[in-house]
Amino acid sequence: MVGEALLAIDDLRLSLMDGVRLLDGVSLSVQRGEALGIVGESGSGKSLTALSVLRLVPGVKTEGAVRLSGADVVGMTERELRSVRGRKAAMVFQDPMTAFFPVKSVGDQIVEQIRLHRKIRSRAAWAEAVALLERMGVPDAQRAARRYPHQLSGGLRQRAMIAMALSCTPDLLIADEPTTALDVTVQAQILVLFNEIRAKGSGLVIITHDLGVVAQTCTRIAVMYAGVVVEEGATENILQKPLHPYTQALVAAIPPLSGARPESLQSLAGTPPTPAHRPSGCVFAPRCMYVHEACAQRPSLLTGKTGRKVACVLYKGAEMLD
Structure with missing residues (x-):
């Protein structure tokens, strides 16, 4: 290419x-x-x-x-x-449990990433963080954003990690x-x-x-x-x-995916x-x-x-x- x-x-x-x-x-x-x-x-x-x-x-x-x-x-x-x-360049880490900071809410960590690279107010950054979580299919994203990493399931943490990686495009x-x-x-x-x-x-x-x-x-x-x-x-x-x-x-x-299934x-x-x-x-x-x-x-x-x-x-x- x-x-x-x-x-x-x-x-x-x-x-x-x-x-x-x-x-x-x-x-x-x-x-x-x-x-x-x-x-x-x-x-x-x-x-x-x-x-x-x-x-x-x-x-x-x-x-x-x-x-x-x-x-x-x-x-x-x-x-x-x-x-x-x-x-x-941003990275979605293999283990989101250890990649997230344990004593900060997931939303605050996404906001921190956004504000580190862009001049944007905290409230606007929070709205973007929630929107990103919604885009990842996180149910009740506003509530999930206020939770700590250990309070989310493995699948939700993974989606939050992808949201944070995409936060600065x-x-x-x-x-x-x-x-x-x-x-x-x-x-x-x-x-x-x-x-x-x-x-x-x-x-x-x-x-x-x-x-x-x-x-x-x-x-x-x-x-x-x-x-x-x-x-x-x-x-x-x-x-x-x-x-x-x-x-x-x-x-x-x-x-x-098709044809005869092998015995092993x-x-x-x-x-x-x-x-x-x-x-x-x-x-x-x-x-x-x-x-x-x-x-x-x-x-x-x-x-x-x-x-x-x-x-x-x-x-x-x-x-x-x-």
Whole structure:
């Protein structure tokens, strides 16, 4: 998609102070009107990548580049970051119970976010906060806004978290498992809202285990494993014709929507490596059914003419991707 890059991550490496690398050369981009889905098992580095966009991972060494609308996030001061967080880019956190401040009402926290970035009176900001909660489908939004986070159910907290993230109409919205605590009806409403946000020109990053959510909202998918991007491409291409063995395993675990129902779904043996024990070659090699001698070397990320990317020695040249 042609347009200004809202987010450009280039060779991002995140390491602990003892040298253990958490992210190992992640490169991703999101442009206006585009939605990127980041998928993978727990521990693959999805949330760390998202948190790194707003420099929300303390105690780590960051290498590489992260740019929001061309501005270097890695080199920003804390004051500069405060002006970016919530306005240029906002995040829906995975666990709203710990993301909200426990001794302030939900409405007051949304108001604080609005007034931090806009010159607006408290009463007007409160009215906007209530309107946002209503838009998220929160029943009796005026009453809910006056409640503390622990007084709301998990689903209501999640909706309030999304309302706060949207309160300053950010250019880029990053949503980490945004529909996990929601029932199917509310989930559908939130996904429609995300599509509306993208249609208006904002960028969207959705981190999820649910490939169904990705299929409904995302234009592209990036598949992560052990802190590395192993495949990337258009959503339809990834879901219909996965190339990397890991992506193939993820797609094979999805129940079919039509046709004969299989007796059992395919499962992937083994577990992802910890950052301290990441293989020196292909990170997926210990669990891969196609592993051979060439996998002892880290495969490069090949890029095809249509933008399809894959890091696997099964593909000898970029022409094999299209």
